[in-house]
Amino acid sequence: MIRPFRPEDAAWLVERHGTLYARDEGFDDTFAPLVASILDGFVADHDPTCEAGWIAEAGGARLGSIFCVRLDQHTAKLRLFLLVPEARGQALxxxxxxxxxxxxxxRGYRGMQLWTHESHRAACALYARNGWRLVASRPVHSFGRDLVEQSWEIAFH
Structure with missing residues (x-):
C-alpha cells in the first residue's frame, strides 16, 4: 500500500538512504545528513495544500518513498524517490x-523537475517511460564519488 509520509518515517528514510547508497553506489557519510536535512525541512515547513510525501509499505514494513515539493508557483520537484532492493521489479x-x-x-502544477545521477539507470528508464525528459547532465564529485548529475523535467498538458 501507499500511504502518506509521517514524521516518524524520517529516521527510517535517512538510515535506508545512507545504508543503501553507501553499499550500492559507494557514497560517503555526507549523503545521509543531506537526506536528514531535506526531511527536517519538509517536516518543519511543508505546505500541506501543495506538498506531500508517501511511503510504500507491505505488512507494516516500509519499502520506499517519494515526495512532491513546491519549486515555484508552476513547478513541483520530485524528491527522495527510493525503493528498497527487495521491492524492485514489482511496479511499485x-x-x-x-x-x-x-x-x-x-494541485495545479504545470510540470515537475527532479535531480538524480546517471548511475540510477532503472529510475531514469522509469522517468523516460513516463514522459520525463533529460534536460541537463554534468560530471560532478559528490558524496565522495565521481558522478554524472542529471536534471529531468516533465510538462503537464
Whole structure:
C-alpha cells in the first residue's frame, strides 16, 4: 500500500538512504545528513495544500518513498524517490511515481523537475517511460564519488 509520509518515517528514510547508497553506489557519510536535512525541512515547513510525501509499505514494513515539493508557483520537484532492493521489479516504483505526478497535476502544477545521477539507470528508464525528459547532465564529485548529475523535467498538458 501507499500511504502518506509521517514524521516518524524520517529516521527510517535517512538510515535506508545512507545504508543503501553507501553499499550500492559507494557514497560517503555526507549523503545521509543531506537526506536528514531535506526531511527536517519538509517536516518543519511543508505546505500541506501543495506538498506531500508517501511511503510504500507491505505488512507494516516500509519499502520506499517519494515526495512532491513546491519549486515555484508552476513547478513541483520530485524528491527522495527510493525503493528498497527487495521491492524492485514489482511496479511499485511506477505506482509511487504515478501517485506523485497525479498529486502535482491535481494541485495545479504545470510540470515537475527532479535531480538524480546517471548511475540510477532503472529510475531514469522509469522517468523516460513516463514522459520525463533529460534536460541537463554534468560530471560532478559528490558524496565522495565521481558522478554524472542529471536534471529531468516533465510538462503537464
Amino acid at each position: 516504483g511506477q505506482r509511487l511515481l504515478e501517485a506523485c505526478m497525479t498529486y502535482a497535476r491535481d
